[in-house]
Amino acid sequence: MKNITLLGATGSIGKSTLSVVDQHRDKFNIFALSANTSWEKMAQLCHRYQPKFAVMMDENAASQLQSALDNDTIVLSGEQALCDIAAHEQTDYVMAAIVGAVGMSSALAAAKAGKRIMLANKESLVLAGDIFMDTVKNSGAELIPVDSEHSAIFQCLQSGRSGLSKIQLTASGGPFLHTPLSELQSITPDEACAHPNWSMGRKISVDSATMMNKGLEVIEAYYLFNLKPEQIDVVMHPQSIVHSSVYYKDGSTLSQLGNPDMRSVISYAMAYPRRISAGVAPLDLASNPPLEFYSPDLDKFACLKLAFDALKQGGNAMGTINAANEVAVDAFLKQTINFLDIALVIEQTLEQTKHAVLNSLDAIIANDQTARELATQIVAKYA
Ligand SMILES: NC(=O)c1ccc[n+]([C@@H]2O[C@H](COP(=O)([O-])OP(=O)(O)OC[C@H]3O[C@@H](n4cnc5c(N)ncnc54)[C@H](OP(=O)(O)O)[C@@H]3O)[C@@H](O)[C@H]2O)c1
Structure with a gap:
């Protein structure tokens, strides 16, 4: 039985993680949960999973949660408490799924404590890639990516990196792949958040629409897989079926495919090196629409170019x-x-x-x- 500390429990990745846990209650126990302000959702989760700790970043939300609970869950608040549950001696695995730079310190605390870190919070590597990777190395922590593209590369590289020439991250292009640049000025937040393939939090949905998400992923891949910037490539693939590819010197390319559902990625990170069921429908290639690939338009998706520039700088x-x-x-x-x-x-x-x-x-x-x-x-x- 592995004790899981789930940081960002009330978000999209949090929900998918709990769905995988629900399917394997004999293998995984929810040890601690965290959120920012959503104390009502957190109260429901505490009722259902009976964690030892529930941490709200926001102090008022923690008080509200405390009043709403009638079980033994210990309610804490603030960033230090997030780090404490991430590094707790009873925590085995940490799902780092807080959105934004604010998620870095708790992910790093898990790394320092030598945990298995299931890293959804790509910002940790974008901000502190060298320090994060050194910490993982020195503590003996296990770092397993929870981004569909990086999980795909990680899975392809299980056969080794001998002869690797480059990796290629796929990008759906979000809701505006075919929208002319001239029409993007008047886009509303709801339109930007209406991703065609993935159901995600609002910040990452906007990042997908601008392609900054792909830009951050390029930086994440640079650190995770110890590559040169010129070894990282991006291709548009609107169906989100090919999750990413590794190219080898001998002309071979390995890709990982699957339906776009984060539960595949999360279950892989939780069960690695084994595989367990995730509740995701198997791919049916024969009835799937044709798979398309295009080069990204860096004038339209200026954020992607900015991220490449920043990586080179x-x-x-x-x-x-x-x-x-x-x-x-x-x-x-x-x-x-x-x-x-x-x-x-x-x-x-x-x-x-x-x-x-x-x-x-x-x-x-x-x-x-x-x-x-x-x-x-x-x-x-x-x-
Ligand atoms: N969603 C995906 O499919 C996906 C795929 C790959 C990677 N990721 C990455 O995973 C991370 C989470 O994404 P998401 O889509 O799950 O985001 P989300 O749905 O917006 O959820 C964010 C979670 O973080 C918590 N949070 C927000 N602000 C916080 C703060 N200041 N302090 C502490 N906790 C805070 C939220 O709590 P409240 O509910 O209280 O606000 C919520 O639990 C991001 O780094 C994203 O890039 C997501």
Whole structure:
């Protein structure tokens, strides 16, 4: 029986993780759960899973949750409590599924404590890739990606990396793959969040629509698989059936395919190196629509180009674009700026930030804060 600490339990990945746990209650126990403010949803989860700990990032939400519970679950609040449950000696596996840079410290705490980290929070690697990977190496933690593309690459690489020439991440193109650039200015948040294939939280849905999500994934892949930037390629694939591919020097390509359902990825991370059922329908290639592939349009999807640029620049550039993107997406979701302004805010934040090498967590956090302040000022110009 493995004890799971599920960070971001009330989100989309949280829900899919609990669905896999429900199918294997004999193998997995929910030891701790976390959320930000959604205390009512959390009360339902505590009632159902009886975790030892429930952590709300927000103090008021923690008080509300405490009043709503009549079981033995210990309710805590704040970032340190998130780190404590991630590193707790009774925690075996940590699902790091908090959205945004705020999820980094708890994922890192799990890494330091040598846990199996099932990493959905790609921001941890975008901000602190070198420190995170060094920590995993030094502590003996296991790092298993929970992003469909990275899980695909991870699965393909099980046969080894001898002769690897490049990897190729697939991208659905989100809801605007075929929308002309001229029509993107008037896109509403609900339109941007209506992803054709995947059901996800609102922030990552907007990131998919701008393709910043793919950009962050390129950076995530760079650290996870220890590649050179030029070994990472992106191809548009609207059906989201081929989850990603590895190309070898001998002309062979290995790809991983499946229906777009995060439960496949999550169950793989939970059962690795074995496989267990996930409740996902098997692929039926004969009745599937034709699989299409296109090169990405980097003029239309400027965020993807910005992410490649940031990766090539290195240093603080990746954390800077991530912070600017979080500020810009939040402003877009609040209808303060337009869809196309998101890329402009990121571009200007990057241009106005002095290049620096960040050698410590403190420096990474300070850069994140500075970039957020700058991006907020730039957002105000477009508001
Ligand atoms: N969804 C997917 O299919 C998918 C696929 C691959 C990777 N990912 C990655 O997985 C992560 C989670 O994505 P998601 O789609 O599950 O997001 P989501 O549905 O928006 O859920 C986010 C979770 O994080 C919690 N949270 C939000 N702000 C927080 C804060 N300040 N402090 C602590 N907890 C906070 C939320 O709690 P409340 O409910 O209280 O707000 C919720 O439990 C992201 O990094 C995303 O890029 C997602």
